[in-house]
Amino acid sequence: MKNYIKYDPWKIIEEDFHPKYNKISESIFSLGNGKFGQRGNFEEGYSGQTLKGNYVSGVYYPDKTRVGWWKNGYPEYFAKMLNAPDWLSFELLIGDNAEKLDLSKCKVENFSRVLDLKRGVLERSFTAETQSGRQLEIHATRFLSIHRDEIAALKYTIKPLNFTSSALIISGVDADIKNEDSNYDEKFWTEISKAADKDIYVIAETKKTKFRVCSAVKHSLLFLAEEKVLKEKFAAKKYSIELTEGKVFTFIKYAAVTSTMYYNEDEILNKTLEVLNSAAQSGFELLLKEQENAWDEKWKESDIVIEGDIAAQQGIRFNIFQLNQTYTGKDERLNIGPKGFTGEKYGGTTYWDTEAYCLPFYLSTADKKVAHSLLVYRWKHLKKAIENAEKLGFTNGAALYPMVTANGEECHNEWEITFEEIHRNAAIANAIRIYIDYTGEKEYLSQYGLEVLIGISRFWAQRVNFSEEKQKYVMLGVTGPNEYENNVNNNWYTSFSAVQNLKYTIEAIDYVKKNSPNDYERIKKECNFDEKETEKWQQIIQNMYLGYDEKRKVFIQNDGFMDKELIPVSKLDAKVRPINQHWSWDRILRSCYIKQADVLQGIYFFENQFDTETIKRNFEFYEQFTVHESSLSSCIHNIIAAKVGLYDKAYQFYLNASRLDLDDYNNDTCDGCHITSMGGTWMTIVQGFGGMRVKDSMLSFNATLPQKWQSYSFKIRHKDNVLKITVNKSGTKIERLSGNPTKVLVDDVIRDI
Numbered sequence: 001m002k003n004y005i006k007y008d009p010w011k012i013i014e015e016d017f018h019p020k021y022n023k024i025s026e027s028i029f030s031l032g033n034g035k036f037g038q039r040g041n042f043e044e045g046y047s048g049q050t051l052k053g054n055y056v057s058g059v060y061y062p063d064k065t066r067v068g069w070w071k072n073g074y075p076e077y078f079a080k081m082l083n084a085p086d087w088l089s090f091e092l093l094i095g096d097n098a099e100k101l102d103l104s105k106c107k108v109e110n111f112s113r114v115l116d117l118k119r120g121v122l123e124r125s126f127t128a129e130t131q132s133g134r135q136l137e138i139h140a141t142r143f144l145s146i147h148r149d150e151i152a153a154l155k156y157t158i159k160p161l162n163f164t165s166s167a168l169i170i171s172g173v174d175a176d177i178k179n180e181d182s183n184y185d186e187k188f189w190t191e192i193s194k195a196a197d198k199d200i201y202v203i204a205e206t207k208k209t210k211f212r213v214c215s216a217v218k219h220s221l222l223f224l225a226e227e228k229v230l231k232e233k234f235a236a237k238k239y240s241i242e243l244t245e246g247k248v249f250t251f252i253k254y255a256a257v258t259s260t261m262y263y264n265e266d267e268i269l270n271k272t273l274e275v276l277n278s279a280a281q282s283g284f285e286l287l288l289k290e291q292e293n294a295w296d297e298k299w300k301e302s303d304i305v306i307e308g309d310i311a312a313q314q315g316i317r318f319n320i321f322q323l324n325q326t327y328t329g330k331d332e333r334l335n336i337g338p339k340g341f342t343g344e345k346y347g348g349t350t351y352w353d354t355e356a357y358c359l360p361f362y363l364s365t366a367d368k369k370v371a372h373s374l375l376v377y378r379w380k381h382l383k384k385a386i387e388n389a390e391k392l393g394f395t396n397g398a399a400l401y402p403m404v405t406a407n408g409e410e411c412h413n414e415w416e417i418t419f420e421e422i423h424r425n426a427a428i429a430n431a432i433r434i435y436i437d438y439t440g441e442k443e444y445l446s447q448y449g450l451e452v453l454i455g456i457s458r459f460w461a462q463r464v465n466f467s468e469e470k471q472k473y474v475m476l477g478v479t480g481p482n483e484y485e486n487n488v489n490n491n492w493y494t495s496f497s498a499v500q501n502l503k504y505t506i507e508a509i510d511y512v513k514k515n516s517p518n519d520y521e522r523i524k525k526e527c528n529f530d531e532k533e534t535e536k537w538q539q540i541i542q543n544m545y546l547g548y549d550e551k552r553k554v555f556i557q558n559d560g561f562m563d564k565e566l567i568p569v570s571k572l573d574a575k576v577r578p579i580n581q582h583w584s585w586d587r588i589l590r591s592c593y594i595k596q597a598d599v600l601q602g603i604y605f606f607e608n609q610f611d612t613e614t615i616k617r618n619f620e621f622y623e624q625f626t627v628h629e630s631s632l633s634s635c636i637h638n639i640i641a642a643k644v645g646l647y648d649k650a651y652q653f654y655l656n657a658s659r660l661d662l663d664d665y666n667n668d669t670c671d672g673c674h675i676t677s678m679g680g681t682w683m684t685i686v687q688g689f690g691g692m693r694v695k696d697s698m699l700s701f702n703a704t705l706p707q708k709w710q711s712y713s714f715k716i717r718h719k720d721n722v723l724k725i726t727v728n729k730s731g732t733k734i735e736r737l738s739g740n741p742t743k744v745l746v747d748d749v750i751r752d753i
């Protein structure tokens, strides 16, 4: 755990320069606007430890799969989030010896890097002394506009403290970029065109997928002479400038980043230059004002205020900020990658994380179109999910959604996950239920949902087999959310969820049949669906094998779990944690240690099917063996702990979740922030401490106040209402900020709001 980020309710602050944490800081100080994003790289370049990272939504590259032993069924490629052309970086070369400003070669003082969450602005300032003794004071302000989501702007001021000299600024666009995780050390971009005349731009194209990205920049500065610099995949201007001791020199860079996701090849350049010129004409200050106003609007809907605990306050706002800058729901082709715009690790853009951990945040804090877009994304991928299942031998429209994808095709390639971690299907089906329960929009079923549910139910019906031995349906060879055990039989979470999916699909069929008969006939035809299929589904529902330990009165995570040496995590030597960095995989697989919520994930999803005693027993049994080595673990544990009254534990899980990246708990924030688990962090406050549930389409709150906090409040959009929930020592207060009179359950009593 690191502890170098200063506490502040609205800002993320790094004071003093920490070169050895620079890659962590670059992740934390990332910016995005839903369309494109970038890591918190230094504008003037840096030769120390850095991962230069720019990312454009929806733009990916199918990197050829690289595995030791090829297994039939593996995808041919892995869709990587592409590190994209860099519009930001420039070089400052001072004096006759062209001394480059590079913090890794300077003495740095008064360094501070501040991400202002309220305004969506990143600022950095420092004084640097170069190797030849030149002292400069620098201040940089930049943002990626969420108001004009193709625009970014940077203001960079240079004040020479002890010299007057000529200097050069070389600034433009660099498309000669490589992914750190490229499988064959290959570059994925080719150049289409470039210029550094009146307009400075590079249009680059991805190999194979043929996405084009146009990055254009415009500068505002006082210069003596200018020259163009054109190299392969690089276009810039070299400006000769004069730096005068004690005087501030200001350099402004505007950028427009667009792609063929939104424009045709023949119009992309003109459109890009149009938005760029209009931004430059508006000027930096106006763009900044727009940015502040746009973020103000976002915070009005999604802020959570915690009084009495600044670390907790900063943590939750950082998470909300990242979620809002990663996904805006404007485009149904986009999704939320585990690292968002903050790094490359993991690849692909969509995991089960979206449905299981992110959906509730967008559902409750944004227009319902946003959550709707997330659901429709999967509907659009249904055909590919059916093809994916066919590749593995399934038939008749059975759908297996990919473990990792960018365009609907599977791109993950570890057999024990790709073929076996099939519980992802359950989260996708369950998301439809969550959406409908929350919005009351049952017509979603006839428009989109039912087809997805039928595909998934068909998959479950083929994935189980009837065991003569047990006289039950069993599900063999699976991996549950706990990836620390693979190829297990009868993973309780997967089997239980499959049963819930089958039940819900049957209910959905009945509903659509009754309420939208025409749609029902259309769907039947399109899916080639025969109602007789549900007979087998009913048999599975009645007869699924779900392991139960009579002695301990808990569900059995999977066959064989109770045979393990059951030694609680508390008895493990701290030196071997995290176990995935200290133990062999073989040892981990045979151990009882659980990576993330597994049985408890099922209890969380289908909570209303269990009494509190059952929930508590299972929590106490499984939590003691859980090492939480996935960022997705703490939030589920927080919510269940709060539900069963284990408040101290709930608070600890909250802190782990919300400060995971700020404090680098898992030692891996250098690769990028854990964006999808941030949705889980939001859930810890709203569903964990706030105890929010939907009961018969009514919101219900059973809140608790962590001891350290004086109060907390959050806002919820539900149907046409915006509600503000405040929890303090005297109880739970609910105000209706807009909408119509409604009823809400508070501590199980109906209140008119």
Ligand code: BGC
Residues within 6 Å of the ligand: 338, 346, 351, 352, 353, 481, 483, 595, 596, 630, 631, 632, 676
């Ligand atoms: C977790 C998965 C998750 C993935 C991406 C893994 O470490 O075990 O559940 O989908 O990370 O966040």
